[in-house]
Amino acid sequence: ACKLTGGGNFRIPDDIAILGVDNDETICQLSSPNLSSLNQSVEQGGYDVAKLIDRQIRTPEAGWEDVVVKPTHIITRQSTDIYANNDPYIAKVLKHIHENISQKLTVDNLVTLVPLSRRLLETRFKKEMGTSIYDYVIQIRIEKMAQLLCEGLSVSDAAAELGFSDIKNVSRTFKQLKGYTPSEYRQAMSPTR
Structure with missing residues (x-):
């Protein structure tokens, strides 16, 4: 859809982030770029359905109920490597944070990535993301x-x-x-x- 809309000018994830559902590995890996997806507790849902069937067999007059398969977490892949953001400096900082999340990240290190003062970066980040860099x-x-x-x-x-x-x-x-x-x-x- 992003390639067909707007003359194909939407870049993923630079202009728009895309998140799928069900985390089908084949679909997610074959998508270009690889698709991030919401993972669900499908195995738990299977156990819950089995319990419901067992209860229905033992007590036929018991009422039916919906089995809700809850989301557990997001599997991050290339389609959401950075959040869609209008500020190129904030996008660059976000990309660096996500790519280096297991490293020591300080605001001083992040300031060196962009031509902004620390105060201006913190102000723009808070405006765009609704939280401080440290909290993010x-x-x-x-x-x-x-x-x-x-x-x-x-x-x-x-x-x-x-x-x-x-x-x-x-x-x-x-x-x-x-x-x-x-x-x-x-x-x-x-x-x-």
Whole structure:
């Protein structure tokens, strides 16, 4: 659609970010660029359907109910490497943050990427993104940690992969943003049989 609309002038992800659903690996990998997708707890949905069928067999008069397959996290690929952003300097900073999320990222390092003063970069970033650069980096790290936990990594391995050194501080921040500690989140996202 982006290639056909507007004379094919929409560039993904530079001009527009695209996010799919169901995380079908074949479709996501064959898309150009590779398609980011919302992952769902399909396995848990299967267990929930099995429980519903079992209940219906044991108690035929029991009512039917919808089985909701909940989203767990976003699998990030090229189609959302950076957010669609009208400010080229903010887009450049966002791209750097996402590509280097496991490295030490400071505002001073980010300022060197663009011809702006620190104050101006922080002001423009807050205007475009609705949050400070520091808070944005923390949010992205916690989202990435949640994704790694859903993929089966332990809390300490996920924290180490993202450059977190203080597990207690990470757990406190994770709970503030997600409502669960990392261990509780990992347990909640793993399928119950």
